[in-house]
Amino acid sequence: MVYRNTLSATQKDKKIPFIIDRDGNVCFYDKMPFVNEIPGLRRTIDHANNNEQDNRIENLLLAHWECNEKKKTNVDMQFIAKDALIANIRNASESLSEGEKHTETHKDIDELKEGDINLIVNKLVLAELESQFSNKNDCTGISYNRSLKKIHYLLITQTGGRGSEQAVRRSLDAYCSDYAPWKSEKLGKGNRIIRRRKPDELG
Numbered sequence: 001m002v003y004r005n006t007l008s009a010t011q012k013d014k015k016i017p018f019i020i021d022r023d024g025n026v027c028f029y030d031k032m033p034f035v036n037e038i039p040g041l042r043r044t045i046d047h048a049n050n051n052e053q054d055n056r057i058e059n060l061l062l063a064h065w066e067c068n069e070k071k072k073t074n075v076d077m078q079f080i081a082k083d084a085l086i087a088n089i090r091n092a093s094e095s096l097s098e099g100e101k102h103t104e105t106h107k108d109i110d111e112l113k114e115g116d117i118n119l120i121v122n123k124l125v126l127a128e129l130e131s132q133f134s135n136k137n138d139c140t141g142i143s144y145n146r147s148l149k150k151i152h153y154l155l156i157t158q159t160g161g162r163g164s165e166q167a168v169r170r171s172l173d174a175y176c177s178d179y180a181p182w183k184s185e186k187l188g189k190g191n192r193i194i195r196r197r198k199p200d201e202l203g
């Protein structure tokens with residue numbers, strides 16, 4: 001007898017590594033290794049649902065030639081094979097949806113809404129002010145413009161180029177408003193600085 005399969009040898013070769021990766025290099029039915037020297041124990045590709053035209057990877061199982069033949073008339077083996085097909089399809093769709101989740105994470109930057117960007121701006125501004133003025137007794141100033149440029153740079157690196165310098169300026173001004181612990185003021189010929197409010201300046 002000659003085993004025939006509608007898949008060409010090349011197509012089979014391409015699919016076998018994927019099946020081995022999924023099920024191991026053993027017969028699906030008895031979990032025993034293949035033996036090339038014994039024709040009945042050679043490796044064949046079995047179609048789980050018995051449809052030899054259905055070459056979806058989920059439908060392909062490795063089996064001894066003997067076991068593949070036996071399955072054709074053995075209802076129990078056919079049930080087990082169909083269960084495997086269903087499980088393979090389910091696992092494939094789960095890993096597909098995991099892939100979709102990853103894609104969504106990548107999309108996040110592109111789909112940032114204006115509100116999201118404002119939130120990031122405010123977080124960056126607050127983090128910068130808190131790190132610059134960690135000493136509560138130090139009321140020396142830092143350059144407003146340098147802070148503005150620095151935060152804007154951090155902003156565009158975190159948002160894929162979104163968010164304007166104007167948005168950073170608005171946020172900085174809010175954190176330096178009369179009710180905030182920081183203050184911006186012009187010194188001398190107009191260089192704006194930011195500094196911690198002195199205790200008597202707090203509203």
Ligand SMILES: [Zn+2]
Nearest residue numbers: 027030064067
């Ligand atoms: Zn077998």
